[in-house]
Amino acid sequence: MTPIESVLSVGLMDVEENQAGNQVKLMDSFGGIQEVVPVVGLGDNTWQEVKPTYSSSPADVYVVRVDIVDSGAITSLVFCQGDETAPPTPAPSLSAMPSGPILGSITGTVLEDTNNDNIGDVGQPGVTVTLLDESGSTLAVTTTDSEGIYTFFNLPVGTYSVVQTNEPFFVDVTDADGTIGGTGTGSDTDSTILGITLTPGENKTGQDFVDELQTEAPTKAPTSSPTASPSESSQPSNFILGSISGSVSEDTNNDNVGDSPLANVPVMLLGDDGSVLATTTTDSNGDYIFSGLPLGTYSVMQTN
The missing domain is CATH 2.60.40.10 (Immunoglobulins)
Structure with missing residues (x-):
C-alpha cells in the first residue's frame, strides 16, 4: 500500500448545518486514526473545503475517511502521492471513497407573477410539489418554504419529473422546461417539468415554476343613455371553473x-x-x- 504524502483538501457539498459528528479521518495502513478534522456543515446547496492540520506525520497517512452523520456528498479529494513503502496488496482493505452511490438533489422555486409580465416576482409558500420517476410513479411529495423554495434530497443517478399543484385560483404562466411568455410550441403551462437528469452527486437547481392569479375581464363604464341590449355580461368572460x-x-x-x-x-x-x-x-x-x-x-x- 502506498502512503498519501500530503492531503491538501477534501471538498464537501450539502453537509447538514451545525450537525455534530461530521469529520474527516486520516488513517494509517492498519486502520489506526492519525488525525481527526471536525467538519462544521454549512447547509444545503453549499460547497465547503476541509483542510487537515497535520498534527501527525504525513508519511503515516494511507487512507482518508469521511464520516457524514445526516446528509452530504464528497465532491473532490486533493492530495500528493508518496513513495511506495510496501508491496501492493491484491485489494485495499479500506477505500478513500464512500461505499454507496454519491447522491444528488433537485431544487427550484414556485413564484407568483404579480404584474402580468410573465416573470416570477415573489415566492409562493406552502405549494405542493411532487417528484416522479421516469415511469411516472410518485417518489416524494414536499411543499415550498416561506420563500417559495422546494428541494428533493438524496437522489441517485436517474431521470425525474417534478409536478407542481396550483394553489386555488392560480393558473400556470411557465416552468423550467418551457419559455417564459412563449406561445405555440414554446408555451409551457402544464405544471410539469420533464426530463430532469441527474449525474452522480449532481445538485440540479433552477427547476422553477411561475403562476399568476386568474383575473376577470373588466366591465365597461355605463353609458349616459339606455341601449337596446346590454353591452356587457354580468358573468366573467372566461370559463366558469x-x-x-x-x-x-x-x-x-x-x-x-x-x-x-x-x-x-x-x-x-x-x-x-x-x-x-x-x-x-x-x-x-x-x-x-x-x-x-x-x-x-x-x-x-x-x-x-
Whole structure:
C-alpha cells in the first residue's frame, strides 16, 4: 500500500448545518486514526473545503475517511502521492471513497407573477410539489418554504419529473422546461417539468415554476343613455371553473366503511389521456380538493 504524502483538501457539498459528528479521518495502513478534522456543515446547496492540520506525520497517512452523520456528498479529494513503502496488496482493505452511490438533489422555486409580465416576482409558500420517476410513479411529495423554495434530497443517478399543484385560483404562466411568455410550441403551462437528469452527486437547481392569479375581464363604464341590449355580461368572460374533492379514510374494523381520516396522503389528478395534471395531499381531516378545473373528464389516483 502506498502512503498519501500530503492531503491538501477534501471538498464537501450539502453537509447538514451545525450537525455534530461530521469529520474527516486520516488513517494509517492498519486502520489506526492519525488525525481527526471536525467538519462544521454549512447547509444545503453549499460547497465547503476541509483542510487537515497535520498534527501527525504525513508519511503515516494511507487512507482518508469521511464520516457524514445526516446528509452530504464528497465532491473532490486533493492530495500528493508518496513513495511506495510496501508491496501492493491484491485489494485495499479500506477505500478513500464512500461505499454507496454519491447522491444528488433537485431544487427550484414556485413564484407568483404579480404584474402580468410573465416573470416570477415573489415566492409562493406552502405549494405542493411532487417528484416522479421516469415511469411516472410518485417518489416524494414536499411543499415550498416561506420563500417559495422546494428541494428533493438524496437522489441517485436517474431521470425525474417534478409536478407542481396550483394553489386555488392560480393558473400556470411557465416552468423550467418551457419559455417564459412563449406561445405555440414554446408555451409551457402544464405544471410539469420533464426530463430532469441527474449525474452522480449532481445538485440540479433552477427547476422553477411561475403562476399568476386568474383575473376577470373588466366591465365597461355605463353609458349616459339606455341601449337596446346590454353591452356587457354580468358573468366573467372566461370559463366558469369547477373542482373535484373527496377524502381518504381508514377502515379500522374491516366493515368496508371508512372510520378515521388519513392525513398527508398523496393524491394525483389525471387528465383524460392519463397524464398527471396536479398533485396534492390530504389535510388533517383526510380531505383533498383540486380547484380551478375547466370542463373535461378526469381521474383521481391515491398513493398508498
